[in-house]
Amino acid sequence: MAPQTGSNAPAEAADTLVGQFVGGLMIREQLTEALRVAAEAQGLDAPAEIGLEQPANRDHGDWSSNLAMATAKQAGTNPRELAGQLIERLEAAGIPHVDSIEVAGPGFINFRLADTWLHDVLTAVVDAGEAGYGRNDSGAGTTVNVEFVSANPTGPLHAGHGRGAIYGDALASLLEHNGYDVVRETYINDRGVQMETYARSLQARAKGEEPPEDGYHGQYIIDWAAEIPADLDLDDLVAIREWGYARAKQDQTEVLDALGIEFDIWFSERSLLEEGKIESSMQELKERDMIFEQDDAVWLRSTEFGDSKDRVMVKSDGDYTYLTPDIAYHSVKMGRSDRLINVWGADHHGYVPRMKAAMFGLGHDPDALEVEITQMVTLLRSGDEVKLSKRSGDIVELREVVETVGADATRFTYLLQSVDSQQTFDMEAAASQAMDNPVFYTQYAHARIKSIMAKAAEAGVERQPLADVDLSVLTNDRELDVLRQLFAGPGMIELAGRERAPHRVVQWIRDLASAFHGFYHDCYVMGDGVSPEQTQARLWLSEAARIGLASGLGLLGVSAPDSMWTDEVDA
RNA sequence: GCCCUCGUAGCUCAGUGGACAGAGCAUCCGGCUUCGACCCGGACGGUCGCAGGUUCGACUCCUGCCGAGGGCUCCA
Numbered sequence: 001m002a003p004q005t006g007s008n009a010p011a012e013a014a015d016t017l018v019g020q021f022v023g024g025l026m027i028r029e030q031l032t033e034a035l036r037v038a039a040e041a042q043g044l045d046a047p048a049e050i051g052l053e054q055p056a057n058r059d060h061g062d063w064s065s066n067l068a069m070a071t072a073k074q075a076g077t078n079p080r081e082l083a084g085q086l087i088e089r090l091e092a093a094g095i096p097h098v099d100s101i102e103v104a105g106p107g108f109i110n111f112r113l114a115d116t117w118l119h120d121v122l123t124a125v126v127d128a129g130e131a132g133y134g135r136n137d138s139g140a141g142t143t144v145n146v147e148f149v150s151a152n153p154t155g156p157l158h159a160g161h162g163r164g165a166i167y168g169d170a171l172a173s174l175l176e177h178n179g180y181d182v183v184r185e186t187y188i189n190d191r192g193v194q195m196e197t198y199a200r201s202l203q204a205r206a207k208g209e210e211p212p213e214d215g216y217h218g219q220y221i222i223d224w225a226a227e228i229p230a231d232l233d234l235d236d237l238v239a240i241r242e243w244g245y246a247r248a249k250q251d252q253t254e255v256l257d258a259l260g261i262e263f264d265i266w267f268s269e270r271s272l273l274e275e276g277k278i279e280s281s282m283q284e285l286k287e288r289d290m291i292f293e294q295d296d297a298v299w300l301r302s303t304e305f306g307d308s309k310d311r312v313m314v315k316s317d318g319d320y321t322y323l324t325p326d327i328a329y330h331s332v333k334m335g336r337s338d339r340l341i342n343v344w345g346a347d348h349h350g351y352v353p354r355m356k357a358a359m360f361g362l363g364h365d366p367d368a369l370e371v372e373i374t375q376m377v378t379l380l381r382s383g384d385e386v387k388l389s390k391r392s393g394d395i396v397e398l399r400e401v402v403e404t405v406g407a408d409a410t411r412f413t414y415l416l417q418s419v420d421s422q423q424t425f426d427m428e429a430a431a432s433q434a435m436d437n438p439v440f441y442t443q444y445a446h447a448r449i450k451s452i453m454a455k456a457a458e459a460g461v462e463r464q465p466l467a468d469v470d471l472s473v474l475t476n477d478r479e480l481d482v483l484r485q486l487f488a489g490p491g492m493i494e495l496a497g498r499e500r501a502p503h504r505v506v507q508w509i510r511d512l513a514s515a516f517h518g519f520y521h522d523c524y525v526m527g528d529g530v531s532p533e534q535t536q537a538r539l540w541l542s543e544a545a546r547i548g549l550a551s552g553l554g555l556l557g558v559s560a561p562d563s564m565w566t567d568e569v570d571a
Numbered sequence: 572g573c574c575c576u577c578g579u580a581g582c583u584c585a586g587u588g589g590a591c592a593g594a595g596c597a598u599c600c601g602g603c604u605u606c607g608a609c610c611c612g613g614a615c616g617g618u619c620g621c622a623g624g625u626u627c628g629a630c631u632c633c634u635g636c637c638g639a640g641g642g643c644u645c646c647a
Binding site: 051053055056057059060064066069071073078079104105106107108152180189192193194199214227258287295296297299307309311312313314315317319321322323327332345346347350351352353373375376397403416417419420421422423424426429434435436437438440441444447448451452453454455456461491497499503504506507510511514517518520521522524525526527528529530542563564565 | 595644
């Protein structure tokens with residue numbers, strides 16, 4: 001799903017990840033290394049990747065390894081006995097923060113740590129700051145091009161486009177946070193049959209006629225046709241086409257702007273033709289014997305790459321199919337990026353094998369092209385399902401979604417689920433400013449921290465330098481839970497990037513918000529019965545949580561508001 | 572018929588080969604003299620679609636079947 005180059009092997013990625021942090025976040029590395037040393041002292045070949053995880057069940061310790069189970073066979077003993085022997089060695093090693101080590105269940109080695117390891121996490125988060133938190137260099141040195149939206153300039157973006165648009169943008173941010181050099185790009189099909197059909201549809205409406213049978217029938221065609229300047233000759237189809245092209249592009253750009261999506265490159269299909277890219281890529285395919293002529297048409301040998309049939313590139317009437325300029329386009333992109341990621345709707349999935357075949361035919365590594373498929377979105381408007389179909393005219397414009405739901409909630413809601421699953425987007429639920437809406441719950445946590453900080457300032461309480469603050473007073477499980485979530489964030493960001501799965505970040509940030517709300521409820525930062533030491537430590541804990549929330553929300557392109565009192569954050 | 576994605580709690584969905592499968596919502600209890608109750612806690616709730624296989628261990632990997640959506644144009 002997410003092929004990696006050799007230099008990005010998981011173990012190495014994990015090392016660079018923890019390497020970003022001093023103190024607490026090094027704990028995984030320390031434990032892994034101690035396990036490796038113990039295994040080698042035991043005369044075992046330690047596995048390349050030693051399993052080490054934070055068990056969901058805290059009774060199983062803070063950290064747990066399956067090393068004994070994985071190597072019992074080669075040791076010629078049973079896992080529990082081997083675990084016991086390894087533990088003796090581990091105890092002798094004196095690993096920082098480790099309180100006790102025990103064997104459990106079928107042979108797990110469970111570590112219990114002193115709270116100090118989490119106090120180190122707090123310091124590391126504050127040191128990293130909002131911009132640095134969760135950043136790693138697992139993708140350093142790799143340029144990746146993320147192509148998304150790529151809609152025809154023949155109408156407004158609809159709600160279905162929204163999912164791909166926001167997913168693509170969030171994925172790009174995620175990859176940037178993982179050290180990749182990212183280019184956000186979109187492709188405009190500004191030539192071809194669809195453009196002509198669009199022009200004729202506008203022309204017909206402008207003349208008060210019905211669009212052609214195979215034309216565009218949406219209400220927007222009527223609206224836009226009415227905007228055509230009086231001095232534009234309605235018999236000049238080219239002029240109408242160019243006007244309509246600009247109109248559609250303007251509309252799409254406005255909506256993308258409202259969602260905070262900006263492309264580095266808007267790539268024009270026309271430019272391919274003008275620069276002879278289509279001819280040159282055809283020529284290359286020919287040289288590699290990847291195309292052939294039959295029935296007056298030119299075909300791509302895509303069956304050699306798992307496609308169910310060969311595909312036509314040049315029709316018998318001499319026109320290119322959609323595929324042909326797109327192949328040239330991908331060739332251009334390959335020329336300036338190490339990896340390509342395309343975000344396509346589910347209705348284009350069948351297109352993958354032929355594009356891979358073309359990449360192969362052009363001498364590129366087909367695995368350098370990834371295609372992320374976003375499954376379909378069903379939209380609920382006032383509880384009723386609305387079908388998304390551009391041709392039928394009954395569409396929900398992305399503009400309507402953003403205007404009803406707000407940019408933040410629109411982004412967050414689209415990102416809630418894996419793009420592998422079909423999604424039902426309930427506009428009423430997404431727009432709701434209540435606790436059943438995860439975006440408000442999460443933003444509220446951030447606003448709440450801001451409110452505490454304001455309250456502290458009002459009361460004349462100043463945060464002392466962190467180095468002077470005694471973090472050992474943070475012993476409440478609520479406090480430690482916040483720190484556990486902050487520890488988990490960077491690993492989650494790395495994983496989410498590797499899996500091309502921004503929704504993982506959404507899950508995590510909801511958990512972080514939840515941990516903070518719990519802390520807030522049980523632990524007063526200021527007031528009666530709270531010592532000045534606790535106030536200081538808790539203010540810093542809150543600041544660390546704020547950094548995590550702001551950073552995570554930033555990755556998703558969602559604002560981290562100072563206050564929830566007004567709905568300005570919706571704008 | 573072939574290809575892709577999905578099938579997990581009443582609903583919407585998470586789940587990186589590990590120990591008792593999680594969250595939110597819904598339902599039912601409980602909690603505000605302090606920093607935002609737009610909040611917190613508890614209870615209830617599961618044959619992880621079905622059947623095989625690989626593995627010390629499978630919701631996770633493999634095969635087959637069933638069901639849902641999408642795709643299989645010299646359309647885009």
